Amino acid sequence: MALSQILPLLPPPLQEEIRAHTKKTLLGRDRISEVRLRRGRVASLSVFCDGYLSNIPLSFVADDTAIKSTFSRAVGGSAYAYEREVMEGYLPIGNGVRLGITGRVTQKAGGMLHITAIDTLVFRLPCAMPSAEALFRFYSESLGGILLFAPPGGGKTSLLRAFAQKAAKKERVALIDTREEFDLPSPTLLLDHLCGYPKARGAEIAVRTLSPELLILDEVGAEEAAALATLVSFGVRTVASVHGGDAERLLRTPALAPLFASGMFATLWDVRHSRPTPLPHGGIS
C-alpha cells in the first residue's frame, strides 16, 4: 500500500526500475522500507530483513530537476510552504509514510540554518503493521513503563502505532506525536492525539488536562530525557521508544540515565525480537 502510494511521486524512470526490480527479484513490496534519491548519485532501496536494513543500489541517478519535482509532488506542488519541515529534515506525507530531507545549508547569524538545495530525499515506508499482541499482553500483565528500542528503521513507530490502537480500546491514552507521523483514523479509540507538541511539554499538558491512564511517546531523545524524567511523579504509565541497537549500550548511555534512574521505565522492549528485558533495580547497571 505505502509503496504504491509513493511510486507516483517518483520520477517515471525510477518508478519503472522499482517495478521491474520487485518483479524480477520477487522482493515482497511490503519488505521495502525506504526509497532513497540522491542528487548526482544512484538511487537505492532499503529492505528490511531480519531486523536490519540492507541496501539495494539502483541505476537511476537523480538530477536537480528530478529532486525538485519529486519533492514538489510529495508536498502537493507547493515546496516553498514547507521551509520549516525541510529545515527539520523530516516531513510526514500521509498513511505513515515519512519523507527525510537533507541538503546544503548555510548558517545565518544567530546559528540559524538555511537550506539552499535539497540533495537527498528518503521515503520511509511504514513497516507492515506489526502485531502488538505480545507487547500489549506484557503491558497488561506487568507494572511500570516500557521503553521500546530498535535501530533506525527497525519498526518502533509502527509497533507503537499498533500498540496505541490496542491500548486505546481499553484505556484513556494520550499520544504525544511531536513529528505528526501517527495516522490513527479510527473514531472509536479512547485516544487523545497531541500533534506537534515537544515531548516533555506535551506529556505535561496531557497529564494535567486529559488525565490519561497511559502516555505514549515516540523516539525519546537525549535532549528531553531529563525533562521527561520529572514526569514520573505524575504516576502515569508510559510507553515510549528510543533509538538503540542493544539493551546493554542503551543502559550505559549517559544522556538517557535520568530516564532510567527516575524509575519511569521498568522494562526495555526489544522490538526486533519482540521480547522484554527487565531493567536492573534502580534502572542503571
Added chain:
Amino acid sequence: MIRAFGVLLFSLFLFGSLSAYRKEENRGLSEYRGLYRLILHLSSAISELPLPLCEIYATFEDDALLAAGFLPILQKEGLAAALSRDCVRIEHEKLAPFRDYAKGLGTRLYTEEQRAARQLAAEAERTLAAWEAALPQRQKITRTLSLTGGALVLLLLL
C-alpha cells in the same frame, strides 16, 4: 457609383478593423495587468503565510482573466496549464517570462520561490509600463486612421 460603393466598403472595413484592433489591444493590456496582479498576489502570499498554491489561486480575482477563461483553468490546473491554453490575447514574447516562471513554480524552496516571483514582478512591471506608455501613441494612430476613413466615406456620400 460602383467606385463609391467600393470605397465605402473599404472604409467601413478599415474602420471596423481598426476598432477591433484597438479593442483587442485594450483587452490584451487588461489581461497583462491581471497577470501582473497575479504575480504580486503570489509573491505576497508565498512570503507572508505561506499558503499552498491551490489556496493562493482560489483567493485571486480579476475580471479580465475571468472573462478570458484563464481563471477557471488556473484554479483547476495551475498556472502552467492556464498559460499553455492561449486563452489570453497577449503576444508570445510577452508571455514567455510567465511561462518560464510557471515551469518551476512550486518546486522551488521558499527563498528561491520568493526571488523568482519578485524578479518576474519587476520584469512584468517594466513591460507593463512600456506598453502603457506606447498605448496613447498607438491609439492616436488608429484614431487618425479611423477618422480619415470616416472623412473619406463622408466626402464620397456628399
